[in-house]
Structure formats: C-alpha cells, structure tokens
Amino acid sequence: MNLGARFVPVLLLGLLIAIHAQLWTGRGSVPSVAQTRDKLAALKAANDQARQTNAQIAADVADLKEGLDMVEERARWELGMVKPNEIYVQVTPPSGAEGKAARN
Numbered sequence: 001m002n003l004g005a006r007f008v009p010v011l012l013l014g015l016l017i018a019i020h021a022q023l024w025t026g027r028g029s030v031p032s033v034a035q036t037r038d039k040l041a042a043l044k045a046a047n048d049q050a051r052q053t054n055a056q057i058a059a060d061v062a063d064l065k066e067g068l069d070m071v072e073e074r075a076r077w078e079l080g081m082v083k084p085n086e087i088y089v090q091v092t093p094p095s096g097a098e099g100k101a102a103r104n
Contacts, residue, residue: 023029063070075081082088 024031060070080088
C-alpha cells in the first residue's frame, strides 16, 4: 500500500476526532450551551419578578401622587392612627372556654 493512501484517511479521522472532542468539551459545547440556557431562564424569571415589583411600586407612587386618601389609609393601617374626635375600637374573637360559654 501507498503511504499517501493511508495518510489521508488517518488525517481525516484525526480531524473528525478533534471536531467531535470540541463539540463535547470546548467552548460552545453541548453542556456549555445547556448551562447557559439554564442561566438565561433563571435571569428571565428574576427579571419578571423585578418587573412585577416595579409595577406595584409604580402603582403605589401613582396613588400617592393622586391624593391623600392612600396616605390616610396607609397611616391608619400601618401606624394605627386615628382622626381627631374619632374613637378606635378593636374587636377580637372570643377564644378558649370563655368563647364556648359565650356561644352557648
């Protein structure tokens, strides 16, 4: 057999192995692409969550700019504030034995 006849197939086989190895281990390989897709999905989810939070904050800001009703509501709810000449009454459901006797 001729040396040239053996050299070409061996060279082509070596190039095929090098390209195949690059596909599985190198930059842009199948595992690398899968990992990048997972990171992209996580970033998209984080961006969607941030968009929802931003929309909620924007709605709160718009409500605060429109009038004092929202400010009053927040002050009453979060700080327990009451208006002058207003009586604050808190009703709690009965609990334990006292609650059973009151219901009977």
